[in-house]
Amino acid sequence: xxxxxxxxxxxxxxxxxxxxxxxxxxxxxxxxxxxxxxxxxxxxxxxxxxxxxxxxxxxxxxxxxxxxxxxxxxxxxxxxxxxxxxxxxxxxxxxxxxxxxxxxxxxxxxxxxxxxxxxxxxxxxxxxxxxxxxxxxxxxxxxxx
Numbered sequence: 283x284x285x286x287x288x289x290x291x292x293x294x295x296x297x298x299x300x301x302x303x304x305x306x307x308x309x310x311x312x313x314x315x316x317x318x319x320x321x322x323x324x325x326x327x328x329x330x331x332x333x334x335x336x337x338x339x340x341x342x343x344x345x346x347x348x349x350x351x352x353x354x355x356x357x358x359x360x361x362x363x364x365x366x367x368x369x370x371x372x373x374x375x376x377x378x379x380x381x382x383x384x385x386x387x388x389x390x391x392x393x394x395x396x397x398x399x400x401x402x403x404x405x406x407x408x409x410x411x412x413x414x415x416x417x418x419x420x421x422x423x424x425x426x427x
Contacts, residue, residue, distance in 0.1 A: 301347045302373070306332055307340050311366075314350065315374055316412075320363050321355065344370070371413060375405035 302308060313319040313328055326337055341364060344350045349370040355361040382401040384391040400408045 301343075301349060304340075306336050307344065310337070310340055310344065311349075311370065311373065311377065314364060314366050314370070315377060320365060321361055322364070323361075325364070349373075371409075374409040374412065378405040378408055 302311065309328060309330055309332070310325060313325055317328075319325050319328070322337065322341070325341075326332065326334065341350070341352070345352055347369075348367055350364050351367050352362050352364055355363045378401040381391075381393055382398050382405075385393055385398045397408075
């Protein structure tokens with residue numbers, strides 16, 4: 283079934299899906315938010331093995347939609363540094379809620395129980411703490427279910 287474009291206008295799910303609606307974009311956002319990755323090379327070497335053309339495409343798309351900012355690396359003028367914009371950082375509580383949801387329903391998802399509890403109770407507060415420099419330990423202990 284083909285949807286008429288006018289029926290999609292104003293839909294918040296459509297808007298979010300347009301920007302972040304594929305697995306590679308989610309993983310890039312995860313790495314930028316929670317794994318301190320900021321260069322193309324660092325993002326390319328994530329364990330999921332994203333291909334170069336997909337990574338370049340998703341970074342362009344995220345930049346186009348105002349989710350991240352690209353700047354020249356001051357230490358290596360041939361390289362770019364990617365950083366989340368305010369719009370990208372504002373997605374952090376949603377990502378934390380997804381962490382908690384995954385721990386609830388996926389036996390292979392493992393995060394510290396304290397992190398999962400905080401993400402369930404107050405994703406906005408946890409996001410604020412993380413943005414202020416609190417370290418996030420991923421995959422270090424099995425979460426409680």
